[in-house]
Amino acid sequence: MYILVAPDKFRGSLEASEVCQSISDGIHLAYPDAEIVNIPLADGGEGTTRILTERSNGKFVTAIVRDPLGRYIEAEYGISGDGATAFIEMAAASGLNLLKPFEQNPLLTSTIGTGELIVHAIEAGVEEIILGIGGSATTDAGIGMAYALGYEFFDENNEALAPIGGNLSRIKLISSEKVYHRLKPIRFTVACDVTNPLYGESGAAYVYGPQKGASKTMVSQLDQGLQNIAAVAAETFGYDVSEKPGTGAAGGLGAGVLWFLNAELREGVGIVMERCDIENHVKKADLVITGEGKVDEQTLSGKVVKGLADLCQKYQVPLAVVCGTLMITSTETKGAGITYAVSVLNRPMTLTQAEDEAYSLVRDATFQLVRLFFHSGQK
Numbered sequence: 001m002y003i004l005v006a007p008d009k010f011r012g013s014l015e016a017s018e019v020c021q022s023i024s025d026g027i028h029l030a031y032p033d034a035e036i037v038n039i040p041l042a043d044g045g046e047g048t049t050r051i052l053t054e055r056s057n058g059k060f061v062t063a064i065v066r067d068p069l070g071r072y073i074e075a076e077y078g079i080s081g082d083g084a085t086a087f088i089e090m091a092a093a094s095g096l097n098l099l100k101p102f103e104q105n106p107l108l109t110s111t112i113g114t115g116e117l118i119v120h121a122i123e124a125g126v127e128e129i130i131l132g133i134g135g136s137a138t139t140d141a142g143i144g145m146a147y148a149l150g151y152e153f154f155d156e157n158n159e160a161l162a163p164i165g166g167n168l169s170r171i172k173l174i175s176s177e178k179v180y181h182r183l184k185p186i187r188f189t190v191a192c193d194v195t196n197p198l199y200g201e202s203g204a205a206y207v208y209g210p211q212k213g214a215s216k217t218m219v220s221q222l223d224q225g226l227q228n229i230a231a232v233a234a235e236t237f238g239y240d241v242s243e244k245p246g247t248g249a250a251g252g253l254g255a256g257v258l259w260f261l262n263a264e265l266r267e268g269v270g271i272v273m274e275r276c277d278i279e280n281h282v283k284k285a286d287l288v289i290t291g292e293g294k295v296d297e298q299t300l301s302g303k304v305v306k307g308l309a310d311l312c313q314k315y316q317v318p319l320a321v322v323c324g325t326l327m328i329t330s331t332e333t334k335g336a337g338i339t340y341a342v343s344v345l346n347r348p349m350t351l352t353q354a355e356d357e358a359y360s361l362v363r364d365a366t367f368q369l370v371r372l373f374f375h376s377g378q379k
Helices: 015-032 048-055 112-123 143-148 165-170 204-212 214-239 249-261 269-273 277-282 304-315 330-335 351-356 357-376
Strands: 002-005 036-037 060-066 072-079 085-089 127-131 152-154 172-176 187-191 264-266 289-296 319-326 340-343
Touching: 002 277, 015 036, 015 289, 015 357, 048 060, 048 085, 048 127, 048 269, 048 277, 060 112, 072 112, 085 112, 112 127, 112 143, 127 269, 143 152, 143 249, 165 214, 172 214, 172 319, 187 249, 187 269, 204 214, 204 249, 204 289, 214 249, 249 264, 264 269, 269 277, 269 304, 277 304, 289 357, 304 319, 319 357, 340 357, 351 357
Parallel strands: 002 036, 002 289, 085 127, 127 187, 187 264, 289 319, 319 340
Antiparallel strands: 060 072, 072 085, 152 172
8 A cells, every 4th residue: 555644744743754754653553564655745834945955855054144123143945956946934034933022013124134045045056946935024015135136215305215114105216226137037936825915904914914013003004005115116017916816925025026036926835745746646645644733724725735635636545634623524524625534632631732742642543544444445
């Protein structure tokens, strides 16, 4: 039997590679002769860089860049084994996790460090950059990133502006005269797992601003700024992207990568699965086992489980899901193309207990599902 094990991480307890090992242990307990292929996955967010770098037999590189408030820090990204592709998570330089709660203020934060990581990667000789844009501390529409690449922003008096969220409403001119000369040939693919437009009630400021420390007044100011930069950018570049799904991601960086990088926005899980050649493994599998910490309605729209479910349906391969918390109904499970879904929790326990025992819980739940699967004749 050929079993593909392809889970996401269990946030707070197990990395995706550890989930793979735990599931594999459970399979071998139930079916010692099984042929197992382990492929850790991610949805384009946290952990994606590590998975793609390791999958390509690549290396990790450290660069000195600026954090969201302009302080110099060390940030890591990956380069593929052949040296052609860089894997960057914007959160490594511009993430909310880099700030203390009292420091969070999207009027003052910037994606400049993300741009510096891009420059560093280009200087290393890459031809393509895959950029994940989750977990940002910013609502600057990517002007900080652009500034690091040589773009300049001016107000109505032709005075240069610092590339922070609070200055979005003051921008009247975008200059590309000093843009980094090696930028244009680089191919950019951006992992984007939200569909929000740039501004408005469903946009970057109103939906995500409060999570980054924005008050109601600040949210309104930021939204006006996003509307302004959209208008100036549309005039500068000749097209309006503000209504395009995903442009509101990462505080408007989704729009910024279209303006300043000529990037392609793609669903993160699709990028990862393509890079890991998942489809060919699914084709050959007798069973696919995946999992993540919580399976809920959000899981069924763009996460690892949904991506695998679609492929398994295409090739009529059964899909089993192990998770910490199972929050979808049997009808939703069936409708998503999931053959079997189970929570690993085998008794009442606290979150701390569940995290501490995650490895054995996943192993034991896998043992039970594999025994059920192979003894039920579903081969």
